[in-house]
Amino acid sequence: MRSGTVAVIGRANAGKSTLVNVLVGEKVAIVSPKPQTTRDRIMGILTREEYQIVFADTPGLYRQRNELTDRMMHTTENTSKEVDVILFVHDGHAGAKDEDISLMKKYSALGVPMLIAYTKTDIMPKENIPRDAKILYEAGIENDVVPVSARKGRNIRLLEQEIAKLLPEQDKLFPDDVVSDRSEKFMISELMREKILLKYDKEIPHGVAIVINKFERQENGTYVIDLDVVCEKKNHKAILIGKQGKALKETASFARQDMEKFLGAKVFLTVFVKVREDWRDRAGLLKEFGYDENN
Ligand SMILES: Nc1nc2c(ncn2[C@@H]2O[C@H](COP(=O)(O)OP(=O)(O)OP(=O)(O)O)[C@@H](O)[C@H]2O)c(=O)[nH]1
């Protein structure tokens, strides 16, 4: 049997997490239209009779601005060196710029077999696919390029099979029924962060961390969840809460619905907003909020 690990890397917002979710067939990573949605390495596991593919979704490549993004970039760099295959996800609808080409070259040079997923083909003219493939080839990129659309499910099976061919012969790394290496609790905090990314503007979600204080399953099967939304500034707290708490209420309700879907049970959710000044640059707080150096 073939099995192994695949680092899913690429620029921020390229569509990595969406692609991993579609490949795995379940939501293992949150998705949003804002860059820097993914902060940790998250494993999504796809098991078939003939092979098992362990995808490591990573934080998108982005310029470093603070201790948190610095750690995120370390995570991506380290992951790409420890795997059997690299899946470089490129947002096809954004064209193929010099910057993209140099990133592809950089990761290709690591000596790990690399495939390029040229994604979002559903929102670009068809003729751009051969045009960009030619640009990449002429720039010296010799890796196979698979055009896909995660949103429309185009070429996903083909991509899966191309990846499987590159995996080593070895036993499964995870049991058959496991789809993620992350706990339910982690996913709950991510779902909360996802709704904040969708609801608020740029600076607010990037400065938010989620701390779960209580995660309990009652005897009747319902869950009681208490969490803190930690933000960086007092004025962010006011925006998060909104007039008469309206914004927070809406966000929490939106998150609760997704949590219920994920857990398959009723959820009682309590959310508090707290301020911890500039936590993204404070090592102790990063650790407390789960952003460990070796994540
Ligand atoms: N039209 C279209 N949009 C897509 C596709 N894949 C992803 N998107 C959108 O692209 C945006 C970014 O998707 P993500 O999956 O969060 O991107 P990411 O690469 O994981 O981003 P980071 O975690 O921030 O690095 C979201 O708005 C997605 O809905 C696709 O195949 N087609």
Ligand SMILES: [Mg+2]
């Ligand atoms: Mg992501």
